[in-house]
Amino acid sequence: MTMNDMFGQLGSIIAGVMFTWAMFQQFFPHQLRSHIEKQSQRFVNLVYPYIQITFNEFTGERLMRSEAYSAIETYLSSNSSMQAKRLKADIVKNSQSLALSMDDHEEVADEFEGIKLWWASGKSISKAQSFSLYPITDEKRYYKLTFHKRHRELIIGPYLNYVLKEGKAIKVKNRQRKLYTNNGSHWSHVVFEHPATFQTLAMDPEKKKEIIDDLITFSKAENFYARIGRAWKRGYLLYGPPGTGKSTMIAAMANLLGYDLYDLELTAVKDNTELRKLLIETSSKSIIVIEDIDCSADLTGQRKKKKEKDEEEEKDPVQQLAKEETDTKTSKVTLSGLLNFIDGLWSACGGERLIVFTTNYADKLDPALIRRGRMDKHIELSYCSFEAFKVLAKNYLHLESHHLFAKIHGLLEEINITPADVAESLMPKTDPVDAETCLDSLMKALEIAEVEAKLKTDEEARKKESLGKQVKEKVEENTN
Numbered sequence: 001m002t003m004n005d006m007f008g009q010l011g012s013i014i015a016g017v018m019f020t021w022a023m024f025q026q027f028f029p030h031q032l033r034s035h036i037e038k039q040s041q042r043f044v045n046l047v048y049p050y051i052q053i054t055f056n057e058f059t060g061e062r063l064m065r066s067e068a069y070s071a072i073e074t075y076l077s078s079n080s081s082m083q084a085k086r087l088k089a090d091i092v093k094n095s096q097s098l099a100l101s102m103d104d105h106e107e108v109a110d111e112f113e114g115i116k117l118w119w120a121s122g123k124s125i126s127k128a129q130s131f132s133l134y135p136i137t138d139e140k141r142y143y144k145l146t147f148h149k150r151h152r153e154l155i156i157g158p159y160l161n162y163v164l165k166e167g168k169a170i171k172v173k174n175r176q177r178k179l180y181t182n183n184g185s186h187w188s189h190v191v192f193e194h195p196a197t198f199q200t201l202a203m204d205p206e207k208k209k210e211i212i213d214d215l216i217t218f219s220k221a222e223n224f225y226a227r228i229g230r231a232w233k234r235g236y237l238l239y240g241p242p243g244t245g246k247s248t249m250i251a252a253m254a255n256l257l258g259y260d261l262y263d264l265e266l267t268a269v270k271d272n273t274e275l276r277k278l279l280i281e282t283s284s285k286s287i288i289v290i291e292d293i294d295c296s297a298d299l300t301g302q303r304k305k306k307k308e309k310d311e312e313e314e315k316d317p318v319q320q321l322a323k324e325e326t327d328t329k330t331s332k333v334t335l336s337g338l339l340n341f342i343d344g345l346w347s348a349c350g351g352e353r354l355i356v357f358t359t360n361y362a363d364k365l366d367p368a369l370i371r372r373g374r375m376d377k378h379i380e381l382s383y384c385s386f387e388a389f390k391v392l393a394k395n396y397l398h399l400e401s402h403h404l405f406a407k408i409h410g411l412l413e414e415i416n417i418t419p420a421d422v423a424e425s426l427m428p429k430t431d432p433v434d435a436e437t438c439l440d441s442l443m444k445a446l447e448i449a450e451v452e453a454k455l456k457t458d459e460e461a462r463k464k465e466s467l468g469k470q471v472k473e474k475v476e477e478n479t480n
């Protein structure tokens with residue numbers, strides 16, 4: 001017997017009781033009536049202990065599609081595809097995946113904290129008043145949630161919140177993600193389809209796990225941020241030599257969390273006003289990336305100089321006025337401008353945001369930019385370790401072990417080579433893949449890197465020596 005049948009039978013019983021009650025009302029005095037009323041209410045509660053909530057598809061005067069209805073539809077899609085016998089299938093707009101939902105008049109069960117509840121889909125048809133030959137029928141779809149009244153508080157509060165949030169989260173996961181780039185003060189976008197994942201990212205497994213945990217904790221921490229009164233954002237600084245996987249890691253972050261990417265090219269932004277406009281236009285659940293922050297704009301140290309200059313000019317009001325005028329005409333994006341936006345109100349405009357800066361030289365950056373709170377996590381991506389090499393060997397050559405691994409292990413401890421160079425050497429060159437050839441090619445690359453490093457240190461030593469000589473000669477010249 002389905003829930004609908006059960007309610008049908010209960011409905012008949014209640015109708016019977018109501019009729020008998022109407023008869024009683026005619027013939028019994030007030031006190032007795034009130035007593036019987038109480039008893040019968042108790043009886044109704046006893047035999048019909050369920051509560052129902054209806055969620056209509058269209059709400060409001062302008063008949064907008066209800067956000068709750070669509071979140072419930074998405075939330076129920078996994079339950080529906082397992083339980084319902086009749087399903088509807090559709091391709092969601094902007095998505096490549098097929099979305100399944102239960103057909104009209106189907107019913108699925110759900111469970112929350114050990115409590116069972118039921119969702120039924122329904123449709124009511126009303127005929128619109130019209131003189132046309134073909135009367136317009138108005139279909140109104142809805143979901144009906146049924147649960148025991150004992151659980152009223154839990155279901156109305158935490159459960160429904162959970163359903164709405166989960167529904168929206170599934171939707172975000174299924175949507176096609178976008179990569180936005182700014183052309184001056186406008187964002188344009190393409191579909192983001194980078195295949196990088198943390199699984200394929202070559203780095204120390206412990207460090208990798210720490211970063212993944214950090215990201216996932218952040219993405220689930222809405223209530224925490226609300227409680228402590230902070231905007232729901234987190235800053236990452238990725239630093240390390242070229243070819244160590246900074247950009248690859250950003251793509252992996254976007255894929256892990258299902259966020260959109262905003263690749264912000266600061267040199268194309270005219271001034272702070274344009275920067276503010278761009279940042280306000282970014283959506284929730286996004287990663288805002290500023291690559292090579294050390295070369296992006298004249299940000300390093302500019303703030304300090306400007307402050308000193310401002311203090312001098314503050315004394316002279318005429319100069320101050322002139323300065324404001326020229327500032328509005330020629331101003332560029334400044335470090336203080338950028339910092340104001342990172343800390344400022346825009347970041348609190350709904351939803352989670354990650355801000356990621358990359359640089360090859362972390363020590364060149366203004367400390368104000370990378371202090372904790374602005375850049376919460378500093379991640380160094382460095383030369384290829386043996387652990388990182390093993391990830392690449394597995395990805396590129398499907399190798400878990402090989403007799404050359406021990407030798408390569410030794411070489412990697414001595415020689416600095418970037419994961420990008422290792423990956424290049426491991427790229428299959430023949431079909432079928434010959435792992436030995438690839439590993440040989442890596443060892444050659446390591447030898448070359450070793451020679452290059454030695455030449456570089458020799459060159460540096462020679463330069464130092466010649467500089468020392470020049471200094472000595474100059475000192476001697478001066479003393480004579």
Ligand SMILES: Nc1ncnc2c1ncn2[C@@H]1O[C@H](COP(=O)(O)OP(=O)(O)OP(=O)(O)O)[C@@H](O)[C@H]1O
Nearest residue numbers: 200201202241242243244245246247248419420423
């Ligand atoms: N840690 C890594 N794991 C897997 N592949 C990597 C890694 N590092 C580099 N690669 C490979 O090398 C290529 C270049 O790496 P990537 O662009 O991520 O480097 P980067 O650190 O951003 O360099 P740059 O500082 O020049 O921007 C990538 O396409 C990727 O295939």
Ligand SMILES: [Mg+2]
Nearest residue numbers: 246247248291
């Ligand atoms: Mg890069």
